[in-house]
Amino acid sequence: MADHRPVDGAGENPLAELELILESDPLIDEVGFIHPTQLASLSGEEGVDAPGPKNPRFWSRDGKLGISTEVLLPLYKEARRAFFDAVRDFRTRCGSGGDGGGGGVGCEVMKHSRALLLVSSDFGTAWNSRKLVASKEESFSMYMDELRLSELILSYSPKSDQAWSHRRWVIKRIAGQTSSLPEIIMKESELVEKIAERSKMNYRAWNHRCWLVSYMTKERVMCELKESKTWAGLHVADSSCFNYRRRLMTRILEDLCCKDGVSSVDYSFEVYQCWKDELDWDEILIKRYIGREGLWLYRRFLSLCWIRHFTTHAHSTSCNSNYIAEQTTDPSFFLDKELDLVGSSLVVQDDHFDDFQAQALYSTTYILWLAKQMPSPLEIELRQRLTARNMNDLLSEFCPNSSFLSGSSAEDTK
Incomplete structure (x- = not known):
C-alpha cells in the first residue's frame, strides 16, 4: 500500500481522519457538505477550548457527519489513490490463489471505497468492488452494512443511480436467506417515502419502490396501497407516485389471476372493493385538482382493468371469472359514471385559467381513448350515450379531428 502523506502539510491526511470518524461511529446516518465558516461555527458550539485542529475539516455528532467543502478535492484524490492501491492488492491476492475477501486486503477495499463513495456517490468501480468483496464473503451482516452505507450516501445524493442499484443487488443476494426479508422490504418502502418527501420528483427512488413490489406479500401490497394513499393525494403532480400505485394494483390482479393459486371469495371481493374505491378516490382528486394530466392517465389504467375484469362483459375473458363474476357490475x-365525470369536466368555468381548458382536453382524450379500448358492443353503447347526452359537439370542440366522433356523427345522420 502507498504511504498516505498529509495534505498541504495540515497534519494527518483527511482520508485517515474521515475513516477514523466512520470507524468510531458506525451509526452515522446522514452526511452533508458544509462551508468552512459554517463548520467552524458548529465546532465552536462545543467549546472554545475543545481539542482538535483550529480549522476543522470534519464535524460529527448525534449520528450526523459534516465535511468541509474545502477538503473535498484533496479528500477525493487521496481516497481514489488509496482505493485503487487496495484493489490492485486484492486482485493480486485473488490471482495468486489467496482468499482475498475475508482477509485484510478485502477490508482495505471496503474501507477506502466507503470514503471514496462519500465524496463521489456514482463511482461505479467502487460499488462494483464492494459487490465483489461482499459476494466472496457471503455474510449477512456485511450485506446489512451495505444497505446502511447506501442509505448514508442517499442522504446527500438521493438520486444516485448507483446507490439505488446497489440496494437492489443486496436484496437479491439476501432473498431466500433470511426470514426477516418482509421487514427489510417494509423498511425499504419507508425509506423511499422519506427520501421522496425531501427530494421531489425522484424517479429513481419510486422506481426502486416499484421494484420492491415483487418481493411483497399480498397483505403487504394491500397495506402499501392504503399507507401511500395520503401521500399521493397531497402530491398529485408527482406521477411517479401514481406509477407506484399502478404497480401495486397490477400486483393485486396478478395474485388474483394466478392460475396455480386458489383465490378465496373474500379476497376476490376485497380486490373488487379496492378497485372501486380507487376509481372513486381518483374521481375526487380529478375534481379537486383541476387540469392534472397524471390523474387522467391513472384513470385510464383503472378503467381499462375495470372493464376487463369487473364488468359483466368480462365473464368470458376474466382471469378468475368464477370468483369475480359474483362481484361484477353492469x-x-x-x-x-364516466360520462358524468367527463361531462362535468367539459364545462370551462373561466377562460382566463388554462387549468380548466386542460381539464376539458384531458377528459375528452380520456373518453375517446377509452372508447377505442372497449369491445364493439360497449363502443356502440358509448356512441349512443354520447348522442343522447348531446356531448358530441362539446367533444368535437377539443378534438375536432377525432375519427370516433366523425363516425358517431355519420351514424346519427342516417
Missing part, C-alpha cells in the same frame, strides 16, 4: 352503470 357496464352501463360504469359508462354513466
Whole structure:
C-alpha cells in the first residue's frame, strides 16, 4: 500500500481522519457538505477550548457527519489513490490463489471505497468492488452494512443511480436467506417515502419502490396501497407516485389471476372493493385538482382493468371469472359514471385559467381513448350515450379531428 502523506502539510491526511470518524461511529446516518465558516461555527458550539485542529475539516455528532467543502478535492484524490492501491492488492491476492475477501486486503477495499463513495456517490468501480468483496464473503451482516452505507450516501445524493442499484443487488443476494426479508422490504418502502418527501420528483427512488413490489406479500401490497394513499393525494403532480400505485394494483390482479393459486371469495371481493374505491378516490382528486394530466392517465389504467375484469362483459375473458363474476357490475352503470365525470369536466368555468381548458382536453382524450379500448358492443353503447347526452359537439370542440366522433356523427345522420 502507498504511504498516505498529509495534505498541504495540515497534519494527518483527511482520508485517515474521515475513516477514523466512520470507524468510531458506525451509526452515522446522514452526511452533508458544509462551508468552512459554517463548520467552524458548529465546532465552536462545543467549546472554545475543545481539542482538535483550529480549522476543522470534519464535524460529527448525534449520528450526523459534516465535511468541509474545502477538503473535498484533496479528500477525493487521496481516497481514489488509496482505493485503487487496495484493489490492485486484492486482485493480486485473488490471482495468486489467496482468499482475498475475508482477509485484510478485502477490508482495505471496503474501507477506502466507503470514503471514496462519500465524496463521489456514482463511482461505479467502487460499488462494483464492494459487490465483489461482499459476494466472496457471503455474510449477512456485511450485506446489512451495505444497505446502511447506501442509505448514508442517499442522504446527500438521493438520486444516485448507483446507490439505488446497489440496494437492489443486496436484496437479491439476501432473498431466500433470511426470514426477516418482509421487514427489510417494509423498511425499504419507508425509506423511499422519506427520501421522496425531501427530494421531489425522484424517479429513481419510486422506481426502486416499484421494484420492491415483487418481493411483497399480498397483505403487504394491500397495506402499501392504503399507507401511500395520503401521500399521493397531497402530491398529485408527482406521477411517479401514481406509477407506484399502478404497480401495486397490477400486483393485486396478478395474485388474483394466478392460475396455480386458489383465490378465496373474500379476497376476490376485497380486490373488487379496492378497485372501486380507487376509481372513486381518483374521481375526487380529478375534481379537486383541476387540469392534472397524471390523474387522467391513472384513470385510464383503472378503467381499462375495470372493464376487463369487473364488468359483466368480462365473464368470458376474466382471469378468475368464477370468483369475480359474483362481484361484477353492469357496464352501463360504469359508462354513466364516466360520462358524468367527463361531462362535468367539459364545462370551462373561466377562460382566463388554462387549468380548466386542460381539464376539458384531458377528459375528452380520456373518453375517446377509452372508447377505442372497449369491445364493439360497449363502443356502440358509448356512441349512443354520447348522442343522447348531446356531448358530441362539446367533444368535437377539443378534438375536432377525432375519427370516433366523425363516425358517431355519420351514424346519427342516417
